[in-house]
Amino acid sequence: MAQKSKPYSSKSARLKLWFWRLVKTGTLFSLLGTMVLGIFVWVARGEIDSFEELKSSPNGQMIRVRAADGTVIQSIGPSFGRWIPLNQLPSEMKDAMVAVEDRRFRYHPGIDPIGIARSFWVRLRDGRFSQGGSTITQQLTRNIYLNNNKEFGRKIREIILAMAIETKFSKDQILELYLNKVYFGGGAYGVDSASRLFFGHGAEEISLGEAAIIAGLVKAPSNYSPTADAKAALGRANVVVSVMQDAGMISAQQAANVKPAEVKLTTQKAQDSVRYFTDWALPQLGTLISGNEDAIDVWTTIDLNMQRSATAAIRANTPRGSQGALVAIDRDGAVRAMVGGTDYVSSNYNRAVTALRQPGSAWKIFVYLAALEAGFQPEDKVIDEPVNIDGWEPKNSGDNYSGEISVRTAFAYSKNTIAAMIGNELGTGAIANMARRFGVTTPINSNPSMVLGTSETRLIDMTRAYAQIGANGRSVTPYGISKVTTIDGEVIYRAKRPGSAQLVEPYVAGAMIDLMQTAVATGSGRRAQIGRPTAGKTGTTSSNKDGYFVGFSSGLTTGVWMGRDDARAVGDLEGGRAPASAFAAFMKVAVARRPVEQFQTDVVFPERLDEEEDTFLEGEESILFDENGLPIEGSPAEDQAIEGPLRPGPEQDERVDNILGRQTSGRDRGSAAPGRPRPKPDENASPENLLPEGF
DSSP states (O other), X not given: OOOOOOTTHHHHHHHHHHHHHHXXXXXXXXXXXXXXXXXXXXXXXHHSOOHHHHHHOOOSOOEEEEOTTSOEEEEESOEEOOOOOGGGSOHHHHHHHHHHHOTTTTTSSSSOHHHHHHHHHHHHHHSSOOSOOOOHHHHHHHHHTOOOOOOHHHHHHHHHHHHHHHHHSOHHHHHXXXXXXXXXXXXXXXXXXXXXXXXXSOGGGOOHHHHHHHHTTTTOHHHHOTTTOHHHHHHHHXXXXXXXXXXXXXXHHHHHHOOGGGSOOOOOOOOOTHHHHHHHHGGGHHHHOOSOOSOEEEEEOOOHHHHHHHHHHHHHHSOTTOEEEEEEEETTSBEEEEEOSSOTTTOOOOTTTTOOBOOGGGGHHHHHHHHHHHTOOTTOEEEEOOOOBTTBOOOOGGGXXXXXXXXXXXXXXXXXXXXXXXXXXXXXXXXXXXHHHTTOOSOOOOSGGGGGSOSOBOHHHHHHHHHHHHTTTXXXXXXXXXXXXXXXXXXXXXXXXXXXXXXXXXXXXXXXXXXXXXXXXXXXXXXXXXXXXXXXXXXXXXXXXXXXXXXXXXXXXXXXEEEOTTOOOOTTOOTTTHHHHHHHHHHHHHXXXXXXXXXXXXXXXXXXXXXXXXXXXXXXXXXXXXXXXXXXXXXXXXXXXXXXXXXXXXXXHHHHHHHHTOXXXXXXXTOOOTTOOOOOOOTTOOGGGSSOTTO
């Protein structure tokens, strides 16, 4: 009797059939894919330059940065040493580079399948690409023909070109090209340039410790460069030594004998403080020009005489253990000087444009601008006395109070009580709106104490705000690049002065200048006097953590900040002392060749507007202007367009009357409210002794 076949036999046969079909199909597609890839590689091979041509071709774009007078102040771009043949380089240098960048360099066809697989495995495990799979050949391809954009199409081209290079050159030729063309940081391309930059000798003399430092730079030249962060560079060098030992290129004893920390680094040439300016200005090139890879000249606004004076003023006046910053803006917005710290080499952190610090009473310009726009006048009388605003009791310097004084005197001697009362009456929203209008881009708090400058700002923003007051209330936009040309002089870009908007009425700006001029002439900013009309304001934060002085004269506006990076208190740091002294030392030189200019402070205040003419926006509940000083869409300010500045109306007049002590039925600007306590001022007191010296 015949035995029946097992029911699963036919199923097993079908599975085998499909398996072999898949194998054949996969093999066919693999062969076709290999043929197509081979064709692409062969075509790419024909377009690759010869070895000699690649040796002579430079890398990177050469940029010469010029001051306003044409002096070259910085050269950026490739710096090449001598081309060193591979057989003249120490084996330690070659081994270190292969060990840390591409251990299987000698065995792959330009791409490393094992490295790629490991990279994807780490991606699946950690959720991000933390290990690269690029070979030395791929890196050379990017260096010569491509860029570092992480695009799929670019990666495919990189793979094809890398395999084409492998078919055209030997492994030794590829390694020689790589070592002589790769970027090592500090502007150095190639091991000879890097060796001379960091160690002061040619690449033929590189030791194992030096080779470990150089090989460690390729991963992140900016982060691991000895000139930028010696500690990080040495730490990375120790990793390279461990990798070399793990790869069997050096013995455990050799690894133990390597002491990267004992490698003697060359003393770097002191960097002039102008680098603070170029570090700020050059990144703007990306928005000014595009698609240009030829050598270019970048003409900047920096005035070298002013820059030297600014550097000297900051170094001479900054309290010991503190930092100082200065920025000077011309009437058209051109930045003429910028110092971001006392020493660029020890700290390249630019405190003039990056640091967020409290401006203290320098912020009061926004309080008084809002007050003047609301109807205050410099000679109006106010009462300087203790105040309590919802439990907040601001104090004057020295805890002294002068009784009935003018708005002019209150500003000149930086009376905190008066600023607090104005803020309470007008609303902090109105003051925040004014700060936004004048270019403050940082967050602004709405606490009552904001009138005393408790919101952090940038020095360049505050300096811009003062420059706009000096421009009689018209907008000013700081800029640092005036034009860009080819080396042959063809203009690629030329700065155009942006349209100027009227931020406040000229009479408001004129009255504000009047107050600021008094602050320098007889008030807290007396040390800022330079022998010609000068307007400005001091600023000091609690416990002397920050000192400010910002002012202008003869069309040049200068802001000075001093303090510690860790925000600890600094003795004798009042804005009227060291910052004002630095301002004066700088400005005396900066404006020496400029004509003396008188301020336009003889202004006529308008009569109170009728209700139907009211265009004032109270802004107490919300901020109506964005960080660029433009009306927020949908807000009441939108229809006012900064072309027509905001002016006070009847309701605001009543609130102004309240703080000035006036009866709303009259406009007697010189009288105080009947029955209000008013200490009688000392008849022998002069404005100079209303506050302690140096406030």
